[in-house]
Amino acid sequence: MNQTKYIFVTGGVTSSLGKGIIAASLAKLLQARGYRTTIQKFDPYLNVDPGTLNPYEHGECYVTDDGAETDLDLGHYERFLDVPTSQANNVTTGRIYLSVIEKERRGEFLGKTVQVVPHITNEIKDRMQLLGQSGDYDIVITEIGGTVGDIESLPYIESVRQLVWDLGENNAIVIHLTLVPYLAAAGELKTKPTQHSVKALMESGIKADILVCRTEHEISNDIRAKLALFCNVKREAVIQSIDASTIYEVPNLMLEEGLDVVALRKLDLPKKAAPDLKHWNTFLKRIKSPKHTVNIGLVGKYVEMQDCYKSILEAFIHAGAANETKVNVISIHSEYIDEINVAEKFKDLDAVLVAPGFGERGIEGKIAAVRYVRENKIPFFGICLGMQMSVIEYSRNVLGLTEANSTEMNPETKNPVVNLMESQKTVTDKGGTMRLGAWKCEIKPDTLAYKIYGQTTISERHRHRYEYNNEYLDALQNAGLKASGINPDTGLVEIVEVEDHPFFIGVQYHPEYKSTVVNPHPLFVNFVAAAVKTRKK
Ligand code: GLN
Numbered sequence: 001m002n003q004t005k006y007i008f009v010t011g012g013v014t015s016s017l018g019k020g021i022i023a024a025s026l027a028k029l030l031q032a033r034g035y036r037t038t039i040q041k042f043d044p045y046l047n048v049d050p051g052t053l054n055p056y057e058h059g060e061c062y063v064t065d066d067g068a069e070t071d072l073d074l075g076h077y078e079r080f081l082d083v084p085t086s087q088a089n090n091v092t093t094g095r096i097y098l099s100v101i102e103k104e105r106r107g108e109f110l111g112k113t114v115q116v117v118p119h120i121t122n123e124i125k126d127r128m129q130l131l132g133q134s135g136d137y138d139i140v141i142t143e144i145g146g147t148v149g150d151i152e153s154l155p156y157i158e159s160v161r162q163l164v165w166d167l168g169e170n171n172a173i174v175i176h177l178t179l180v181p182y183l184a185a186a187g188e189l190k191t192k193p194t195q196h197s198v199k200a201l202m203e204s205g206i207k208a209d210i211l212v213c214r215t216e217h218e219i220s221n222d223i224r225a226k227l228a229l230f231c232n233v234k235r236e237a238v239i240q241s242i243d244a245s246t247i248y249e250v251p252n253l254m255l256e257e258g259l260d261v262v263a264l265r266k267l268d269l270p271k272k273a274a275p276d277l278k279h280w281n282t283f284l285k286r287i288k289s290p291k292h293t294v295n296i297g298l299v300g301k302y303v304e305m306q307d308c309y310k311s312i313l314e315a316f317i318h319a320g321a322a323n324e325t326k327v328n329v330i331s332i333h334s335e336y337i338d339e340i341n342v343a344e345k346f347k348d349l350d351a352v353l354v355a356p357g358f359g360e361r362g363i364e365g366k367i368a369a370v371r372y373v374r375e376n377k378i379p380f381f382g383i384c385l386g387m388q389m390s391v392i393e394y395s396r397n398v399l400g401l402t403e404a405n406s407t408e409m410n411p412e413t414k415n416p417v418v419n420l421m422e423s424q425k426t427v428t429d430k431g432g433t434m435r436l437g438a439w440k441c442e443i444k445p446d447t448l449a450y451k452i453y454g455q456t457t458i459s460e461r462h463r464h465r466y467e468y469n470n471e472y473l474d475a476l477q478n479a480g481l482k483a484s485g486i487n488p489d490t491g492l493v494e495i496v497e498v499e500d501h502p503f504f505i506g507v508q509y510h511p512e513y514k515s516t517v518v519n520p521h522p523l524f525v526n527f528v529a530a531a532v533k534t535r536k537k
Contacts, residue, residue, distance in 0.1 A: 004132035005267045006172040007141045008160045012148045012197025013179040017214045020073030022177055023143045024080040025251040029260035032275030035138045038131055039077040040089040043145040044152035048094040052431050059307030063463045063513055067437025075311050082518040088130050096123050116155055124159040149200045161205040170268040176208035180215045191227050198231040209266050210237045237262050283321050283517050290326040294531040295348055299369045300355030301362035303331035311512035318520035319528040334362030342372045351379035351531035354386030360409045367393045379503035379530040384464050387506030388418045391468055394481045408466050419469045435462045441494040447484035448497045452526045460509035468493035503530035
């Protein structure tokens with residue numbers, strides 16, 4: 001197949017309808033039918049990437065192998081498809097403007113007035129086709145962030161209109177995701193918001209080919225017929241997306257509704273084989289009928305908002321399925337943990353994960369948490385800041401360096417067991433300047449890490465500025481905190497572990513970004529297994 005086909009997904013009525021999950025589910029079905037499919041997201045905000053955003057604003061920042069700091073929807077794409085994404089899969093308005101303005105400064109538009117139409121829209125169109133032109137994909141699904149009608153979304157909507165016109169109706173289609181709310185007082189599902197949102201889309205020159213309607217109740221045939229008539233789509237193109245108990249059920253729901261078949265028909269593509277979802281359905285069965293249950297504490301400071309730890313929560317679902325175990329993740333605010341209340345707070349926990357994070361708030365609680373689980377032999381898993389906290393805890397309570405700290409928290413500390421790399425010391429810009437993306441790590445034999453990975457060379461994704469300070473390596477190792485994984489290029493310690501403990505491991509990188517349905521991450525799988533093994537009955 002030479003012509004890459006494009007599917008655009010827009011959203012109407014309200015945000016948070018789950019465009020990312022619908023896009024990922026459709027992609028999953030198309031992939032399972034044998035189409036090489038990828039998904040990209042265009043976000044309408046002016047940050048060049050979400051790396052500088054507070055997690056409370058936009059949820060977790062997801063990191064790709066090539067070191068792009070991206071929207072958390074890319075995590076869903078990878079978890080569903082098991083295909084890595086890259087910087088090209090996430091573009092923001094900030095990035096578009098930056099590149100147009102840089103071109104203007106270089107004189108690439110010399111003599112011309114640079115305008116939203118055509119310069120910004122052309123830049124958007126070029127980027128929308130970048131992955132398609134790589135030759136790696138038969139179908140590219142593009143999710144447009146925001147809601148139709150927003151001022152910010154206009155250049156994207158106009159670019160989609162032009163692309164459908166340029167490429168032809170059978171090569172580019174639009175799926176519009178809307179809400180069909182249920183009014184309890186009237187006891188009815190209401191179609192008007194959807195009608196208005198489709199009208200707003202039409203005013204911008206776009207005719208939706210498929211409507212995906214989010215709903216809490218079954219949409220009757222009458223309502224489907226009404227939506228089709230008033231929104232100008234075929235009856236078969238009104239797709240119901242009813243609330244599901246897990247996001248991993250959505251591909252099957254979309255299959256039942258025929259979303260993939262309708263999309264393929266519009267794109268003039270053959271159905272090929274029925275989607276092969278055997279592995280996916282085994283996974284679903286396992287999460288629905290677990291044999292065991294464990295309670296795992298997630299110690300962090302962003303616990304009020306689930307999206308801040310999205311990839312960790314999903315990695316627990318994958319690892320739970322692998323262990324036929326339901327993992328109850330109990331969020332515990334690190335700011336409210338101390339040496340005195342920790343025993344009470346952790347009394348029902350089978351294992352504890354100390355989460356990534358930035359800044360001083362809540363770190364003493366994380367250190368108290370690590371001490372408690374180390375001394376009480378409760379399985380522990382520290383990620384990034386969580387690993388750094390385990391280094392500080394060990395230095396303070398085992399090595400006796402009572403003031404040990406990270407220079408992130410106390411630049412004047414006498415014992416900077418975690419500090420800035422030399423190359424970070426001159427960095428002043430905050431955006432895109434951390435140690436980002438995939439780095440190699442060599443694992444030492446006869447370690448827990450080796451037992452878990454079963455190989456000596458691994459590659460994992462990073463997002464941090466501070467590092468284990470090698471000046472303390474000998475002292476810490478002699479005292480029992482083993483450095484079991486080392487970056488072969490820089491000598492930086494990437495994994496620490498404590499022997500004589502059921503499971504105590506800290507990693508400087510973010511394994512959660514690489515956990516997928518098909519490939520649950522071995523660290524999470526083994527951590528959950530350890531919790532099952534040592535759990536309180
Ligand atoms: N704040 C720490 C650092 O920058 C850890 C970052 C993280 O947990 N992602 O090194």
